[in-house]
Amino acid sequence: MKLSRIHKQTLTACATAVLATGLSTQTYAADVTITMAAPDWPPTRFMKEHFDKTYKSPAGHNTTLEMDFIPWPSFYERVAASLTSGEQKYQMIVTDSQWLGSFVEGGYYMDLTEEIKADPELMAIMEDLHPALVSAYSTYPHKSREQLEAAGTAIAPDTQYYGFPQFPDTYVTFYREDIFCHEGEGAAFKAKYDATFPCTYEDWQDVDWERYAQIGEFLKRKKGEMLAGETLEDDFYGISYQAGKGYDFSSMQANAFIWQHGGSIWDETKAPEGQAEGVVNSEASVKGFEHYLSMIPHMPPVAKTGQMDIFVTQELYMQGKVATTIDWVGLGEPVLDPKTSKVHDKSAFGPAPGLRKEDGSIDRTGNIGGQPFVLTTWNSDEIVKEALNVVKWWLAPDTQLEAVANGGQSGLKSVMADPTYNDLRPWNRAHVEMIDWQKDVWHIPLFFEMLTQQQEEFDKAITGQQSAKEALDAVAEFQQELLEDDGFIE
Amino acid sequence: MASTTRSNGGLWARLTAPKNRGPLLVAPAIIVLFVMNIFPLLWSFGLSFFNYRANRLKVPEFVGFKNFERVLTDEKIWDRFQTTAIIVASSVTLQLIIGFALAMLFAKHFPMRRIIMMLVLTPMMLSFVSVGVFFKLYYEPTFGLLSYFINFFTTEPFVLLSSSTGALAGIVIADAWMWSPFVMLLVLAGLVSVPKYLYEAAEIDRVSPWRRFITITFPYIKSLLLLAILFRTIETFKIFDIIYIITEGGPGSSTESIAVNIYRMAFQNFRTSRSGALAYIILFIVIVLTNLYLYSVNRRAAEEDL
Secondary structure, eight states: OHHHHHHHHHHHHHHHHHHHHHHHHHHHOOOEEEEEEEEEHHHHHHHHHHHHHHHOTTTOOOOOOOOOOOOGGGHHHHHHHHHHHTOOOEEEEEGGGGGGGHHTTTTOBBOOOHHHHHHHHHHHHHHHBBBHHHHHHBBSOOOOOHHHHOOOOSOTOOOOOOOEEEEEEEEEEEEEEEHOOOOOHHHHHHHHHHHOOOHHHHHTTTHHHHHHHHHHEEEEEETTTTEEEEEOSSSBBSSOOOEEESSSHHHHHHHHHHHHTTTOOOOGGGGOOOTTTTTTTHHHHHHHHHHHHTOOOHHHHGGGEEOHHHHHHHHHHHHSSSSSSEEGGGGSSSGGOTTOOOOTTTTTEOOOBBBBBSSSEEEEOOEEEEEEEETTTTHHHHHHHHHHHHHHHTTSHHHHHHHTTOOOOOOHHHTTSSTTTHSSTTHHHHHHHTTTTEEOOOTTTTHHHHHHHHHHHHHHHHHTTSOOOHHHHHHHHHHHHHEEEHSSOO | OHHHHHHHHHHHHHHHHHHHHHHHHHHHHHHHHHIIIHHHHHHHHHHBBBOOTOOSSOOOOBTTTTHHHHHHHHHHHHHHHHOOOOOHHHHHHHHHHHHHHHHHHHHOOOOOOOOHHHHHHHHHHSSSHHHHHHHHHHHTTTHHHHHHHHHHSSSSSOOOOSHHHHHHHHHHHHHHHHHHHHHHHHHHHHHHHHHHHHHHHHHHOOOOHHHHHHIIIIIHHHHHHHHHHHHHHHHHHTOOOHHHTTTTTSSSTTTTOOHHHHIIIIIIIHHHHHHHHHHHHHHHHHHHHHHHHHHHHHHHHHHHHO
């Protein structure tokens, strides 16, 4: 009986050891599939291609990154439908920073604060990331850049972190060198406005909104008139920026004007004391929005319909209908592609214009674009570890430099400081200059409701149905009521 | 064991008995209908009495008729109903006029009639998205054909969608372009059913064309015309795709129909319960319209029987 028990114990121990060895071997080389929701455009396409070519799991897994490429116009709806339906399809999601609140509160996005704190590699990445990106892409409840910098540590106390930059985007100026560097046009502009017609990057660094408006007026030409030594076959326009009703296609540019004039949007970091009324529709905000509207008449006529979104401005520019546009870096790659752009060999890039201050410097404060990627809450520990390995791989300097060279962008200070960085793509210098000016719009779960109503009111102003003041008064009143209802304002 | 087998055999035999075969055959369809339609319908109806939001973890609270009350007292919603009514009235009228004119044209025989009719019918066979994108590009003031043609005369780009009236007109024209052929088909069916001898008799009696139309043609097409009006009213009441693609409800909110508003409320703002309440109000309106149609059809049938 005793022998038999010992025999049994030995057998059990052996079996456990064999099982444990087997299991650990299995864990070590598991097949891991990470499905990621991603907008269908070059920066995410490159990520998939580069992952398939270069990624090697540090844990020894056979890791597959399945990208569910979703067209931009339906990206939010598709992601939202997937998350709220409970299908738990995605392990990682490329997300707009503004959706953080909605999907964190819904219990879908994973709080990564403890994982970051426990991992020196992730801590190093956080330290290397530009603070504007950490603030916009990672924190919820949202912490401003100033709040994070005041903390003085890579991970600020009482702050939750969720995302890492997949594609940090800024808007820059796309311009036609053949027009702006044409001697005759330059001389005519100088004669009319007593100002430099911007040709080089350095010239564009000195372009403020006043000069931009002058360019709009100067280059608005009718069919049959001359432009840079050639007779125009169609009407031509000087300037353009986003003024569309859809998604955030006017707010992103209008916010820049409002901030530059010293106005403000509702500040979620000041909740629940921070008010909407009196802030959103302050005199400075109205002045900023009026300034934004003042340039619409110089733009292609589609601007008057409220449909000039970021894709329309890109298309107008690529088809040679407009001399310059302010658009996201992420939309720059097709501009240089001869298959899609008539101006692929005539384009150059500069910083976006801004408002000249009393001391002569230019305030370029703008609304950040781009997207972070996040992990979802239903992932197993194994998936979380591997997904964080994917994050580390993507944010490794070598991968980032490759991404930048292939239409991506980097938010790592060390990569942006790399001596080769500026030459990798023609807009890189402008991106580095612009990133320091970036702020973000709201991140709370009511984001979409606030945005939709604001876009609607802005659209009425863009299409001439109401004044800037009426639009901002309506926005402020709506936001005040909505935020009070939900407890964001007391 | 034998008993179990006998019992199973008995059950199977009972299930497949001739009198049960009918219900058995329709059972899968009923189950699918229940799971895919009836259950979600009841569930969403239930949700409309709570304060549920799909993007929140909060446990929904029962709020009774509050969502219905909020929706029905919301000026914005009534404004969207008004916009929808304008679109429905304008578009259905235009469809009737064009559809009727086309039907009168195709009721006559002329060379290449069949080919031309096939081309005229094409728009209603296209997807909403194709029609929306087509008209969006057509109205586009920089590249669009409409602006290009008008530019010949005015030398200025034509910006149809910059005003509320222009944008509404743009939506109505697109919808009427797509669905006038449907009205034409129905009216044409009525026109070809008119016995020729009635026209011959009217010609002998030297009846004027107008009187011929009122006394002979119209009675034959009346019920089909009513059918067209009701079908198109119900469908246009739910208009979404074309608006969302061409104007996204703009400028401002001047072309935002009630269906677009529900979409925004449910899938962008995640006011799940409130959008459910609004959807049930619309369902009620559609049911009323459908019953009006059934009532008129039944009355017509009763008249014919007499």
